[in-house]
Amino acid sequence: MKRSLFTLPTMGGNAMARLDALSAISDEPGRLTRLYLSAAHRRAADLVATMMRDAGCDSVVMDDLGTVIGRYEGAEPNAPALVIGSHIDTVRDAGSYDGTLGVVAGIGIVESFKAIDHRLPFAIEVMAFGDEENVRFPTNLSSSRAVAGTLPENTLDARDEDGISVRDALVAFGCNPERAFSLGRRREDVLAYVEVHIEQGPVLEARDLPVGVVTAINGASRRRVSLQGMAGHAGTVPMSMRRDALACAAEIVLAVERLGAVDPHTVATVGRLLVHPGAINVIPGGVALTLDLRGPADDIREKMVEVIETAARGIADRRGIDIIIEPFYDAAACPCDERVIIGLERSIHRLGMSPYALPSGAGHDAMAMAALCPVGMLFVRCAGGISHNPAESVTEEDVDVALRVLLEFVRDFAEGN
Numbered sequence: 400m401k402r403s404l405f406t407l408p409t410m411g412g413n414a415m416a417r418l419d420a421l422s423a424i425s426d427e428p429g430r431l432t433r434l435y436l437s438a439a440h441r442r443a444a445d446l447v448a449t450m451m452r453d454a455g456c457d458s459v460v461m462d463d464l465g466t467v468i469g470r471y472e473g474a475e476p477n478a479p480a481l482v483i484g485s486h487i488d489t490v491r492d493a494g495s496y497d498g499t500l501g502v503v504a505g506i507g508i509v510e511s512f513k514a515i516d517h518r519l520p521f522a523i524e525v526m527a528f529g530d531e532e533n534v535r536f537p538t539n540l541s542s543s544r545a546v547a548g549t550l551p552e553n554t555l556d557a558r559d560e561d562g563i564s565v566r567d568a569l570v571a572f573g574c575n576p577e578r579a580f581s582l583g584r585r586r587e588d589v590l591a592y593v594e595v596h597i598e599q600g601p602v603l604e605a606r607d608l609p610v611g612v613v614t615a616i617n618g619a620s621r622r623r624v625s626l627q628g629m630a631g632h633a634g635t636v637p638m639s640m641r642r643d644a645l646a647c648a649a650e651i652v653l654a655v656e657r658l659g660a661v662d663p664h665t666v667a668t669v670g671r672l673l674v675h676p677g678a679i680n681v682i683p684g685g686v687a688l689t690l691d692l693r694g695p696a697d698d699i700r701e702k703m704v705e706v707i708e709t710a711a712r713g714i715a716d717r718r719g720i721d722i723i724i725e726p727f728y729d730a731a732a733c734p735c736d737e738r739v740i741i742g743l744e745r746s747i748h749r750l751g752m753s754p755y756a757l758p759s760g761a762g763h764d765a766m767a768m769a770a771l772c773p774v775g776m777l778f779v780r781c782a783g784g785i786s787h788n789p790a791e792s793v794t795e796e797d798v799d800v801a802l803r804v805l806l807e808f809v810r811d812f813a814e815g816n
């Protein structure tokens with residue numbers, strides 16, 4: 400079948416219209432805030448369900464963690480599914496595209512196949528998750544983890560700042576929390592999970608590319624570093640006799656910046672620096688700082704952590720500063736599936752562009768779904784790399800490219816590639 404039959408001229412336009420409609424649904428007047436299991440989340444879930452039905456899904460259900468699932472059957476009933484999805488919750492004062500783009504992308508794909516009444520050798524399921532931003536409850540990707548069968552036991556007891564538990568919020572939302580732990584899909588029923596998402600970084604824009612293929616979701620290591628020197632009078636202690644903890648910290652910050660850039664895909668940040676006692680006329684005696692180190696490959700990230708820790712100890716030793724480095728968070732990277740990466744790259748090629756691969760610095764539902772099935776992600780350029788902000792912006796042209804790439808990918812996937 401010719402590609403022209405699959406690609407509707409209005410894919411990008413339809414997606415933008417759906418994104419606009421969703422971005423009007425908020426818990427707060429004048430700005431977009433749609434927290435998990437809120438009234439606005441409920442209205443957005445209902446609208447997404449309507450969009451799924453209108454696009455041609457054969458069935459639309461909401462699961463017991465509030466995930467809206469639209470299914471477009473394959474040629475045979477009960478075929479395993481290719482899942483396309485993302486989330487419809489937002490941060491407070493959010494932009495219009497983070498999450499929802501991946502949901503409307505899935506809806507657009509169903510719409511395209513339905514328009515020519517084409518059935519694939521597998522089903523397509525579009526999933527609109529509700530708990531990705533983890534703003535309201537101290538949970539972590541609970542709706543996608545439920546589908547993956549890895550929902551943590553204590554999830555239902557987590558409470559928001561008003562003391563409302565996830566369990567009670569689910570009941571109010573129309574869900575049955577007793578079924579929360581039986582939502583996990585069987586591996587044989589899910590072929591792969593593909594998520595279209597705004598990049599949330601500036602790389603695609605800098606390279607003048609509409610889309611990029613994600614290689615992995617970065618792993619992260621975090622450390623608390625405390626430096627202890629000697630406080631003293633800023634006027635009387637000669638420079639040669641000082642043990643200035645802040646000067647030591649300054650040197651460490653620059654070393655982190657330099658060593659974080661050795662590999663092109665790692666990033667390293669000192670985001671917090673507390674100076675004690677913090678007075679204009681006192682030599683700083685103590686500094687507490689944080690390290691946030693990320694990368695798409697665990698071995699490379701672990702090596703970077705080691706090199707940075709060694710450098711920091713060396714700098715402190717030379718300056719006579721006591722140093723303590725405490726690990727408090729380590730998360731492995733989530734590599735994207737090779738078949739999905741290659742398939743997306745091939746699709747980009749076929750549409751006359753050069754594929755570009757990049758890691759994801761932020762977490763996504765794909766991380767949770769990776770426990771269930773092969774996952775892949777397609778990033779879309781966003782203006783200035785800005786996200787979690789009302790200034791978040793994408794163009795209709797770029798969204799159109801992303802949808803065409805995804806459509807080509809699905810078509811290719813159906814041929815067994």
Ligand SMILES: [Zn+2]
Nearest residue numbers: 497498531596
């Ligand atoms: Zn997101």
